[in-house]
Amino acid sequence: MPKPLVFVVEDDPSLGNLFADVMRDMGLETQLIQDGKQATERLEAAVPDMVLLDLHLPHVSGLDILDQIRKDTRLEKTRVAMITADSVRVKAAQGKADLILIKPIGFFDLRDMVTKLLPEHALPR
Numbered sequence: 001m002p003k004p005l006v007f008v009v010e011d012d013p014s015l016g017n018l019f020a021d022v023m024r025d026m027g028l029e030t031q032l033i034q035d036g037k038q039a040t041e042r043l044e045a046a047v048p049d050m051v052l053l054d055l056h057l058p059h060v061s062g063l064d065i066l067d068q069i070r071k072d073t074r075l076e077k078t079r080v081a082m083i084t085a086d087s088v089r090v091k092a093a094q095g096k097a098d099l100i101l102i103k104p105i106g107f108f109d110l111r112d113m114v115t116k117l118l119p120e121h122a123l124p125r
Contacts, residue, residue, distance in 0.1 A: 003029040004049035004118055009039045009065065010083070011057050015103075019052055019083075022110045028118075036060025040068060047074050050117055055084035055093070063089075066096050079117040 006028045010016035016032050023030040031048075033039045036057035043051075043065070051069065055062040062082060069075045082097040083105060084090050090100055098117055101109055 003027060005029045005031070005046065007031050007033055007039065007042060007046075007048045007051045007053075009033045009036075009051060009057065009062070010054045011035060012054075019105075019110065022107055023052070023114075026111070026114055028114070036062070036065055039065050043068060043072070043075065048078055050079045050081065050114075052081050052083060052113075053097075055082060055086055055090060063092055066093055070096055081113050081117060 006023045008016055008020045008023060008030060010019055011034050013034065016034060020030045020032040031042065033042055037059035039057070040060055053062045053065060066080060066082065069078055069080055079098045081099040081101055082090060082093045083101045083103060085103040087102055090102070093100060099113055101113065
């Protein structure tokens with residue numbers, strides 16, 4: 001069975017690398033994308049199983065990307081976890097994102113996210 005494809009869309013390089021490393025350690029094929037424009041381009045070319053999506057991104061916001069994902073029938077099975085430190089603006093993602101995580105996010109938060117959104121690929125506890 002092929003590894004699930006995960007896009008980590010995070011503009012903070014240290015957080016993005018950390019999130020991507022954890023996803024890879026969990027056996028997921030992972031691509032790190034660091035701005036909203038690149039994310040929209042990648043979503044036009046590929047169908048990830050899951051997107052870990054920051055709210056505040058350069059060029060295109062995470063909310064706009066979330067709307068793009070939800071409107072694209074190719075991406076109807078793509079699971080989206082919205083990540084942010086902005087607990088006020090994240091309310092706009094409620095009902096659209098499959099999961100919302102408030103930063104700071106640790107290993108166990110990411111593991112639990114994968115367990116919930118991609119249960120067939122969860123690590124044992």
